[in-house]
Each structure stands twice: as C-alpha cells, then as structure tokens.
Amino acid sequence: MGNADYCPNIKACKLVTTYGFTGDEEQRLKYIQTFCWSVTKEWDSCKRWIVKNKLNFCPDFVLPDTELTPEEIIDIFDREHVN
Numbered sequence: 527m528g529n530a531d532y533c534p535n536i537k538a539c540k541l542v543t544t545y546g547f548t549g550d551e552e553q554r555l556k557y558i559q560t561f562c563w564s565v566t567k568e569w570d571s572c573k574r575w576i577v578k579n580k581l582n583f584c585p586d587f588v589l590p591d592t593e594l595t596p597e598e599i600i601d602i603f604d605r606e607h608v609n
Contacts (some may be wrong), residue, residue, distance in 0.1 A: 533562045533569035535578060540586060548589065561590040573599075 533539070541547050541554065542562055548554040561572040569575045572590040577583075580596045585603045588594070594602070 531563060531565055533564075533572065533575060535569070535575055536562050539574060539578075539584075541574060541590065547586075557590045 536542050561568045573592045574584045574588050574590055577588055577596050577599055
C-alpha cells in the first residue's frame with residue numbers, strides 16, 4: 527500500500543502497536559481494517575486521530591468509534607489524572 531492508504535499515525539497509535547489494546551483482538555483488527563488501512567481515508571473519522579490532532583495526544587480509553595467529543599475526552603482524562 528502507498529502512504530495514502532494508511533493513517534499517518536499508524537506507527538505510533540497504541541491501538542495498532544499494542545496487542546490486546548481493546549481486550550478483544552478481533553475487534554482491534556476490525557478497527558485497524560476499518561480506520562487505519564482505508565483507501566477512503568476513514569482515519570479522518572477515527573476519534574483517536576481527531577483527538578491526537580486536537581490535543582497532541584490520545585488517551586488510551588479512546589476507541590476509533592467513540593461518540594465522545596474531544597472536549598468530553600479531555601474532561602474524562604483530567605478527572606482520571608487529578609490527585
């Protein structure tokens with residue numbers, strides 16, 4: 527595949543690089559096939575890609591098809607990391 531066929535973040539995304547990331551390997555592979563290796567550039571709708579671009583990182587709990595907004599995601603992240 528050429529560069530246009532996979533997400534620009536594919537080498538750094540924990541969903542791709544971490545076996546068992548979702549707890550269900552079949553679901554993880556489905557996400558990768560749907561969002562990461564798409565000739566129609568489906569990563570543009572991947573919430574992990576959107577959040578990384580907006581916040582410069584993506585919390586581990588974010589899945590590609592989450593319905594949370596980036597603002598909701600950062601609120602959850604902040605609540606989980608406040609002592």
